[in-house]
Amino acid sequence: MKKDQMIPGRRAVLRVAACLGAALAARMITAGQAQTPGPPVVPAPPAGSKDAVEAAGARASAPLKPSAYRLEPMIESAPLGRRALPPVRKKPLLALPELGRSMVLTFDDGPDPRYTPGILRTLRTYDVRAMFFVCGGMVEEYPDLLREIADDGHVVCNHTWSHPLVPTLRPSSIRKEMGRTSELIEEVVGTPPLWYRAPYGAWNKHSFEIGAELGMEPLAWTIDTLDWNVPGTSKIVDAVVDGAGPGVVVLSHDAGGNRSQSVAALRLYLPRLLKDGYRIAVPHR
Template identity: 50%
Template sequence: MQKDQLFTRRRMLFAGAAALGTAGSAGSLLAACTEESAQTAAAPAPGPQARQALKSSAFRLQPLTGDGPPRAAPHKLKVRREPILQISGRGRHMMLTFDDGPNPDYTPHILDTLAKYGVRAMFFLCGECVVDNRELVARMAEEGHVVGNHTWTHPLLTTLSRKQIRSEMVRTSDIIEDTYGERPQWFRAPYGAWNRATFQLEAELGMEPMAWTVDTTDWMTPGTGTIVDRVEKGAAPGVVVLSHDAGGDRSQTVHAIREWLPHLIDSGYHLTVPSRRV
């Protein structure tokens, strides 16, 4: 758990710096997402009737484009100026994402819940966590989840040199390919902090930058009920939900998903992942 506690301390230190490190207009878009989370947290918890009809989000940000993990030999992609924050498509589709894992104490429970309801999700993995939990990554592949790159040590990339950023990405993609069977096509910067070098390098390595629309802030351990309310209030077509399956005590996340996932499904939402290239 020492490593998880370190993740939490890092996140507390760098949360404010993340928005400053994001390149171009992506910084303002991510700030808008953070603002929405803060407003949601301040709102009173909804009663049973309020949960019957989930309100649409005010955010209609840049839609997600592209497919899933690339072929064994990734090709260079267009360099973006901002990360993707929303998925495209018609209907009540949403996407669930989990960062910082895998973790043997929490990831299996989340996978069990997803399997119970036949839902696939995206997991952004840290290479150093994959080393001791390869069986969980293999399970993700077997159950149809999409795996992304979340660097090797979860650093604040805006403080690193170009060479260091590339090493964090390449080492993680290598171990994911060795374990998952494919190199990741998706990358999420720790703390949501992108810069020009990060966008350039991930494009060179065949990865698209994926951010989020709704932040559960589960890393702050705000309580199971608060996490549930943030997901349900933020639910809307195209939304990408950010949660964590490692980086600290994630028992609240484990309990919360058991409540909000069946509610989203009962409300008519379809939980999806990017399709894979063939």
């Protein structure tokens, strides 16, 4: 009887063991499947610890390829140092109304040691900032002058390398003109330009596409002072004062010919604009 009474007990133990074994096996299989896509999770070092500081330093010192830096759009999870690409526009920006009751002064073709320093002195006197659309060939000749422009807080922009008529160029040549200039600007002042302007205001589809790929917005102008035609200092002043308005972009030159009238006109119209309640501002992206 005792032997017969022990059989049900053994069977019960075996059933419990079998169930526990099956459950454990299923758990192991499920856990293995869940961990398959990635490596084992390693706990992050405590914030502020030596290991955390060393890990952050290693990430910061990892080199960025120029192509990745310029061409990858910024998303929420993108590494620091990369920025969003601007849209490919079909026409350049002619004004910047979002700046409110401000005007933007721009100077093309430099830097030129004969005229750029005089413009910088006037801007410095009134503590205002402007945009300088520089040519790569001029930057190559006068890199220290470009550094002075940047050190004064002005915005350095791309105006191609040799000031060509862009629509007459092949796309590869446009890319070389713009890309080479951006690279030199970054080499000299430490950051690449975010704005560009086509010489003579002659844009085409390829220039918009290439400019966007290089991370730049196309900016034209609202007022052409015609200073390139040397019309006389008073006419340059009248063009700016008469065309003044919120968001207006003024085109002048600090190189490419005799720009002494441009230098003299700035000394006259800048205080008048400020007296009339306009701020002189630059865009930020």
